[in-house]
Amino acid sequence: MTFLNLNSAKLFALSSLSLLLVACGGGGGNDSNATTGGGTTNPPVVNTDLFTVKAKQWSIQPVANTSYCYDIDTQAEISCEGADWDLKFAMGTQNPVFFTNSGVSGSGTGGALYSPFDATWENLLKEKDATQAGSLPASAWSVDAYSNAFMDSTNGVSGFFEYDLFGDHRMSPNFKTYLITTDTGSKNVIGTLEKPVFAVQIYNYYQGTNSGYISIRYINTLYPNDVKTITVDATQGWRYIDLAIDQSSDQKQGNWQFAFNRYNVQLNSNIGATVAAQPAGFYTAEGAVINDKFKDANAYSSTEADLKAAAAATVTKWGSNTITSVLNPNPVMRFIEGERSPAEVKYGFFNYYGLTASAAEAGLSTAHMLKADSKAATMISGNTGRSYARMHLKDLSYANPQDRLSATTWTFEFDIQPAK
Structure with missing residues (x-):
């Protein structure tokens, strides 16, 4: 079996932009943190868990070509027409894409800290402060x-x-x-x-x-x-x-x-x-x-x-x-020798299984179905840049598990660090 990454340049580009902004003075100011002998600044130690709002869930039963938005401050679905949304779930004809209220996607100052390919829910659960006690510059958050x-x-x-x-x-x-x-x-x-x-x-x-x-x-x-x-x-x-x-x-x-x-x-x-x-x-x-x-x-x-x-x-x-958003990394495809169609396509928060055999391996009843990758996770910043949430897609279910065309329910889980 072979995995093929279609293009890794997008994530590199977004992270490089953050480096460029830091080099040009983004996130500047006096740094009083301890340094190692080589002069590298160590992030401050955070002992208090600031993610005080735990295990909040958002469930969506999407309709094709429709967008849904979530506000981490109120822990509720919100209209995408306003300025207060933080995460957008935009359903296409078959698959969704995700956006933060940042850059060209909205009027907010939000962003995302990781691609879902680059962070796991297990590791993010260990974080106690999304800002690393204020040492993480705003430019580290990738904007759309x-x-x-x-x-x-x-x-x-x-x-x-x-x-x-x-x-x-x-x-x-x-x-x-x-x-x-x-x-x-x-x-x-x-x-x-x-x-x-x-x-x-x-x-x-x-x-x-x-x-x-x-x-x-x-x-x-x-x-x-x-x-x-x-x-x-x-x-x-x-x-x-x-x-x-x-x-x-x-x-x-x-x-x-x-x-x-x-x-x-x-x-x-x-x-x-x-x-x-x-x-x-x-x-x-x-x-x-x-x-x-x-x-x-x-x-x-x-x-x-x-x-x-x-x-x-x-x-x-x-x-x-x-x-583009860092929340939508370029897909990674897995092929089985002798098959022209991919057995599996990893989109980040969820995977697609294109063959009967690969679907069965994933516990699905038929080919061409989707399944949540609950291990994949990210950290997002709210639209004002003062609240934060770690999140992952906890579950993706079909109304009829035997029918790939039946309605789906997508359930996201958030731990939230409220604005001070």
């Missing part, structure tokens, strides 16, 4: 983020720069070229007057020493020699960019194609994007950074040809926005 052609990268923040190559905590552009289409129904990289396709490079992230000022070089692929630039101030929130009229705005309405908020990028709902090319010399064949190329003062001029060449690229698929 957009994933698209610009953001799917193992550098932890985006695909268009590398961080801290020279020990100065700065972003260094790699001049990668992206294609953005206003017609996702066509794979043509040459657009029309009504439905243009743009090629884009991000070439700077600073105005002087101030970060968050995004400089973009781009063409309409109908006119590959007409190279334009625009710089947007993305330091105070989302800036929505309409390359068709060479303008940006802080208003989400209109015909914008993509938007920046610091290093985060989102696409408009009708827009597709893909990576066209990475200019040569920035990375080795194995993907390692070549620092000298990032230092090259001529990189801006030498990579303009790559931007123009995007008009001759081939597109197999346009990507759109999705929202």
Whole structure:
């Protein structure tokens, strides 16, 4: 039997973002904790169990394509339309996905500390304080983020720069070229007057020493020699960019194609994007950074040809926005020799059993059923960032255990550390 991890980059990216924020000053302040001889700070010892609300349960009988939300402060289900929810259970046609009230998923300042692949309920039960007596920085909590052609990268923040190559905590552009289409129904990289396709490079992230000022070089692929630039101030929130009229705005309405908020990028709902090319010399064949190329003062001029060449690229698929959460790790699949379909798919909080034999091993009556992995767990922060809960999926049951299409009941268990 073989397990196949479809992609571990997502969790790495989220954890790397936390490291980046810490390096840039997140969670700063004086540290009076004891250190080891090597200078590593030890977390304070917590003797009082602050998880004073124990074994609270939330049961859901989900309907397809419907979301359900939970408030750890009141230990009750709550409307997802408001601002007070902490955990969202979004049922698709067959499987759910999970979100915290954080980042691009909500207006709150919540987050999650672990993927369900990286924490167990047994181990989290040993925790007495989710904040480690205040020593855990806010940046350690992973927030929900957009994933698209610009953001799917193992550098932890985006695909268009590398961080801290020279020990100065700065972003260094790699001049990668992206294609953005206003017609996702066509794979043509040459657009029309009504439905243009743009090629884009991000070439700077600073105005002087101030970060968050995004400089973009781009063409309409109908006119590959007409190279334009625009710089947007993305330091105070989302800036929505309409390359068709060479303008940006802080208003989400209109015909914008993509938007920046610091290093985060989102696409408009009708827009597709893909990576066209990475200019040569920035990375080795194995993907390692070549620092000298990032230092090259001529990189801006030498990579303009790559931007123009995007008009001759081939597109197999346009990507759109999705929202990623550390609560939804990429699935891990188990195969049985000779079988093309996976015997088991691990989604984190629950598993799918695709073969009769594997279902029987899991105590299920038929193939294509789901079962809770009650060992998998996480720690979440409430929407105000002042209350916390450890949680796991305690049980997943079918109304008719012999019928995989019968209604399901999902029961989560929480231990809660109330806000002070």
